[in-house]
Each structure stands twice: as C-alpha cells, then as structure tokens.
Amino acid sequence: MNEPDGGNRRSRRGRRPGESGTRNAILAASRKRFAEQGYDNASIRDIAVAAGVDPALVHHYYGSKESLFIAAMRLPNIPGLVGKALESDPEALAEGRLGELLARTVVMIWEDKTLQRTAIGLLRSALTHERAAAMLRDFVRSTIFGQIASTLRSPDAEYRVSLAASQVIGLLMARYVLRVEPLASASGQEVVRAIGPALQRYLAGDIGTDSGTA
Amino acid sequence: MNEPDGGNRRSRRGRRPGESGTRNAILAASRKRFAEQGYDNASIRDIAVAAGVDPALVHHYYGSKESLFIAAMRLPNIPGLVGKALESDPEALAEGRLGELLARTVVMIWEDKTLQRTAIGLLRSALTHERAAAMLRDFVRSTIFGQIASTLRSPDAEYRVSLAASQVIGLLMARYVLRVEPLASASGQEVVRAIGPALQRYLAGDIGTDSGTA
DNA sequence: AATGTAATTCATCAGTCGTAGAATTACTGC
DNA sequence: GCAGTAATTCTACGACTGATGAATTACATT
Structure with a gap:
C-alpha cells in the first residue's frame, strides 16, 4: 500500500490540508x-x-x-500618499519647498519593498508591453500630474510637471534599474538634497519660458 | 520583360541578380x-x-x-562627437555653460534617426537583457563619464556626472519611450533651455555636498 | 564552358510559452 | 456518512522562438 501521509512527497496530487496562502x-x-x-x-x-x-x-x-x-x-494607493504629503505641508508651495517635498516623497515611497517592486515592474514592463506603458502613464498622471499640477498656478503647469517627471523617472532608472554608480549607492538624504532643487526649479523656477520666478 | 528586382515573385529560390544590399x-x-x-x-x-x-x-x-x-x-563613435563638442567650446567649463553644452549635444545627437534608434534600442533592451545593460553602461561610461568627468576638477565628479546622467536618461525615457506629454512634443530648443541649467547645477553647482559653487 | 563560391529559400528541430481540461485530494454543510 | 465545492497536480495542445542543414540559383574566375 502507498502511504497517504508521506509528508515530504512533493508531487502529491489534490488539495493540501490547512491554509496554504x-x-x-x-x-x-x-x-x-x-x-x-x-x-x-x-x-x-x-x-x-x-x-x-x-x-x-x-x-x-x-x-x-x-x-x-x-x-x-495595482498599487496600494500611492496617489493618496502623495496627496497626504502635500496636505501635511501646506506651506511648501509658498515657501519654495515643493521640489524638496516631492523628492522626499519619492525616496520615502521607495523604502517600501513591495512598492519598489511594483514600480520597477511597471517601469521595466512599460518598455516592451503596451498595456504596462498605459498603466504607468495612468499612474504618473494620477499621482504626479493630478496631485501636483493642480497645486501650481501656472499656465505651463503640465510642461513643468512633465519635466519634473522626467527627472524622477531618470532617477529611478539610473538608481534602481541600471544601477549607475555612485548614484545607486548614495543615501536617500543625499539624493533629496541633489534632486530637490532641480525639481523645485522645474516646478516653479525659470525654465526659459515666459512664466516662472526669474 | 526582365525585372531585376521582381517584386511579385516571392518564393524564387537561389541567388538574385544584381546587388541586393x-x-x-x-x-x-x-x-x-x-x-x-x-x-x-x-x-x-x-x-x-x-x-x-x-x-x-x-x-x-x-x-x-x-x-x-x-x-x-555598435554606435557610430558618439564619444568622439561629445569630445568634439567639448573641444569646440573650451570656454564652456569656465563660463558655466557646460550643462547647456551637454544638453545641446544630447538633443543634437537625437536628430539623427539611426543614432536615436540605436540609443533607444539599447535603453529598451537594457531592462530585460543583461548583455544590453552592460553595453549601455559601457556606452554611458565612455561617453559622458570619460569625456566630461575628466573635465571637472571636483572630488565628487563621478557623483555629479551620475546625477547628470540620470536626468539625461529620464529625458530620453519620458520623451521618446514613454512619450509623456507635453514634454514629448516640446522643441529641442525648449528642452535645452529647461534641462541645461539643471545639468549645469549637477555638474558644477551646489548639490548639497561640501564642494561646489554655493 | 566548367567550376567554385556567395546569396537565397525551404523544411525542420528542439525548446518555451500561455492556456485548457481532466484527475485527484481535502474541506464544508448537511 | 454523503454531496458539493475548492485546491492542487498532470498532461497536453497549438503557437512561436532561435537555430541548422540541404537545396537552388547567380556571380566570378578560370
């Protein structure tokens, strides 16, 4: 006779006892x-x-x-996270710290392994899979565009936000996908200090158009 | 009666007359x-x-x-192009136009369809194919790092260059791969005006470390 | 004219992929 | 205890992939 409860028989057919998750x-x-x-x-x-x-x-x-x-x-409500960050610091816009706030939020989100995997998965897949590209665009739109562009009071707000998005995407690509050194090994703090002001300028500074703080 | 490049006879076996390219x-x-x-x-x-x-x-x-x-x-010697651009404007570093020069070079290179396809092909493939990723890293190293980092006289030159690289990569991703609007439709001039100063700051400005022009 | 070489097509192989369906085993409600 | 349902494995199909080798045709050299 065969033994029903071998224990280490892998290829046992049928349902397993207990919850399997x-x-x-x-x-x-x-x-x-x-x-x-x-x-x-x-x-x-x-x-x-x-x-x-x-x-x-x-x-x-x-x-x-x-x-x-x-x-x-399907991301655990990141737009909500960004919105919360904006609400938690309502002075950021007026005081010119919007870029820094955005940089901090991005780096912070990145500390969660699941979020990081999800975002990188989207980014990686977006390049060859049209469906993934659409999801990523939706995500970028709802997150960065929706939450931030509406905060800005500029006619070229969308252009500004797309510039900021390009820097954020480049950061993720260089740091987590291509692993370009020494950026890949830099600390989150360093990155925020380096990227923040650049984002700030894209969002509210002089970018060579007619609007912006000269 | 004799058609040298007969377009209709598909399944003709054997060698074709004339040069086929x-x-x-x-x-x-x-x-x-x-x-x-x-x-x-x-x-x-x-x-x-x-x-x-x-x-x-x-x-x-x-x-x-x-x-x-x-x-x-295999790229038609882009490192050479970058080197030429640097030589053609030796005052750029001293006069703080290095970032603008880099931005202009990138945008210019992009006007060549073959170069554009090659770079995008590398970028797209790098994400899933390890060999391609290595080629891309080599390319970035020899081009941007080799030609530009040596121009800078800063101890954190490599960190600065990797920051600049992240913005360039993000620009290419957003503009040509993900096609994020309105950045994707902006003119080369606009892009240079927007990105140039950001690159300039990364390369020679205050990025939150101890070196740099405050 | 004969011969060797380069260019082109065809048929095919072994491997992998996403997917589907049948068979087997456990849990739940009666 | 019995029936129904959920979880699990096995086998298989058709499509597509990179690659190979043989067959066919043109060109170049002699």
Whole structure:
C-alpha cells in the first residue's frame, strides 16, 4: 500500500490540508519576477516555481497572465500618499519647498519593498508591453500630474510637471534599474538634497519660458 | 520583360541578380525592431520580414541574434562627437555653460534617426537583457563619464556626472519611450533651455555636498 | 564552358510559452 | 456518512522562438 501521509512527497496530487496562502504567494512571487524580468520575460512557469506551486494554479486563481499582472501592479494607493504629503505641508508651495517635498516623497515611497517592486515592474514592463506603458502613464498622471499640477498656478503647469517627471523617472532608472554608480549607492538624504532643487526649479523656477520666478 | 528586382515573385529560390544590399537592410531593420520592441520581443522572423528577406539570411550573415544585436547597437563613435563638442567650446567649463553644452549635444545627437534608434534600442533592451545593460553602461561610461568627468576638477565628479546622467536618461525615457506629454512634443530648443541649467547645477553647482559653487 | 563560391529559400528541430481540461485530494454543510 | 465545492497536480495542445542543414540559383574566375 502507498502511504497517504508521506509528508515530504512533493508531487502529491489534490488539495493540501490547512491554509496554504497560495494565492498571496503567487501574487508576491509575480511582483518579484515582474520587477526583475519585466512582463514578457517573467514566465508563468517561473512565477509558479518561485511561489512553490504548480503553474496551473496561477491560471486557476488569476485566469491569465495579463490579469495577474494587473493584480500585481495595482498599487496600494500611492496617489493618496502623495496627496497626504502635500496636505501635511501646506506651506511648501509658498515657501519654495515643493521640489524638496516631492523628492522626499519619492525616496520615502521607495523604502517600501513591495512598492519598489511594483514600480520597477511597471517601469521595466512599460518598455516592451503596451498595456504596462498605459498603466504607468495612468499612474504618473494620477499621482504626479493630478496631485501636483493642480497645486501650481501656472499656465505651463503640465510642461513643468512633465519635466519634473522626467527627472524622477531618470532617477529611478539610473538608481534602481541600471544601477549607475555612485548614484545607486548614495543615501536617500543625499539624493533629496541633489534632486530637490532641480525639481523645485522645474516646478516653479525659470525654465526659459515666459512664466516662472526669474 | 526582365525585372531585376521582381517584386511579385516571392518564393524564387537561389541567388538574385544584381546587388541586393541585403546585409545592410537586415541591419537597418534590426535597429528599427530592436528600438521599437527591445531585444527579446524583436524576433528574427520579424526582422527578416521588415527587411523583406528570408529569416535564414539573418543567421547566414550575422550568425546569431546576439551578434546581430551587437552589430546593430555598435554606435557610430558618439564619444568622439561629445569630445568634439567639448573641444569646440573650451570656454564652456569656465563660463558655466557646460550643462547647456551637454544638453545641446544630447538633443543634437537625437536628430539623427539611426543614432536615436540605436540609443533607444539599447535603453529598451537594457531592462530585460543583461548583455544590453552592460553595453549601455559601457556606452554611458565612455561617453559622458570619460569625456566630461575628466573635465571637472571636483572630488565628487563621478557623483555629479551620475546625477547628470540620470536626468539625461529620464529625458530620453519620458520623451521618446514613454512619450509623456507635453514634454514629448516640446522643441529641442525648449528642452535645452529647461534641462541645461539643471545639468549645469549637477555638474558644477551646489548639490548639497561640501564642494561646489554655493 | 566548367567550376567554385556567395546569396537565397525551404523544411525542420528542439525548446518555451500561455492556456485548457481532466484527475485527484481535502474541506464544508448537511 | 454523503454531496458539493475548492485546491492542487498532470498532461497536453497549438503557437512561436532561435537555430541548422540541404537545396537552388547567380556571380566570378578560370
């Protein structure tokens, strides 16, 4: 007779006793893989292995790779975080510390591993996957554009914000994706000191157009 | 009656009369595809179709996808261009126009379609393909770092240059890959006016460390 | 004219991918 | 205890991928 409770028999078919937390394991593993390899290079089989699970379970829970990606990349309300940061320091705009505030928020968000993976996954996947690019644009729009552009009272607010966004994106790319040294190893404080004033200038300084504080 | 480049007879086997320029067609098509889709998503079959050629010819000429990528991404001496720009304006450093000069050079390089495709192809592929990432780092090192960092006389020259690189990379990402508006549609002149001073500050201004022009 | 070499196409292989369905096992409500 | 449902694994399909080798045609040299 065969033993039903071998214990270490891996390829045992059927349901396992107790709670397995498989659904969350898949989600976490997919975040990791999407962040490290991007949408196309992260295969469902890889994700399943990383989650210690059969590939078919991924489909069972999330239906398709696309849906899994969407579920994995749904960010824990970052626009809310940015909005809170703005509200917590209402003087920032008047006192010319908007850029510094934005830089601090970005660096702070980055300290959360899950948020970091999500954002990098989006960034990585956006380059080859149109759906991911759309999600990233939406994210940028709702976060930076929505929350910040409305704070500015400038006719070229959107241009200013897109400039700031370019610096933020470049920071993430250089620091976390391409790992350009020594920027990649610099501390968050240093980065805020270096980037903050540049963002401030983009948002409210003289950028060569007719508006702005000369 | 005799059509030298018969457009309708597709499946004619064997060598064609006259010069075909197939080798270059493949290279050009691969640059386009690599730039648009990145290394992994650009298939050899796609490239062959874009070049109007049988897929096996790609292997015949370039041996493997990897070698084709290396051949396609070998840049027409950009470090030389940057060096020339620096030599042509030796006063730039002293007069605080180094950032503007760098911005102008970047924007200028971008006007060449082939260079643009090559750089974007590298950028896109770097995120999922380790080989491409290494090529891109080498390129950044030899170009920006080698030519510019040596011009600066600062102990934190490399940190400064990596900051400038982050802004340049972000500009390319936002403008040409993610197409964030209105930055993507802004003219080269506008961009130079907006970005130049930021680069200048990174390279020679006060960035919150102990060196720099306060 | 003969011969060797370069250019081109075709058929095919082994591998990977996303996906689907059937089979097996456990848990829950009656 | 029985039925239904949820969780898990296995097997497989069709599409696509990079790569290879043989067959076919043109050109260059003799």
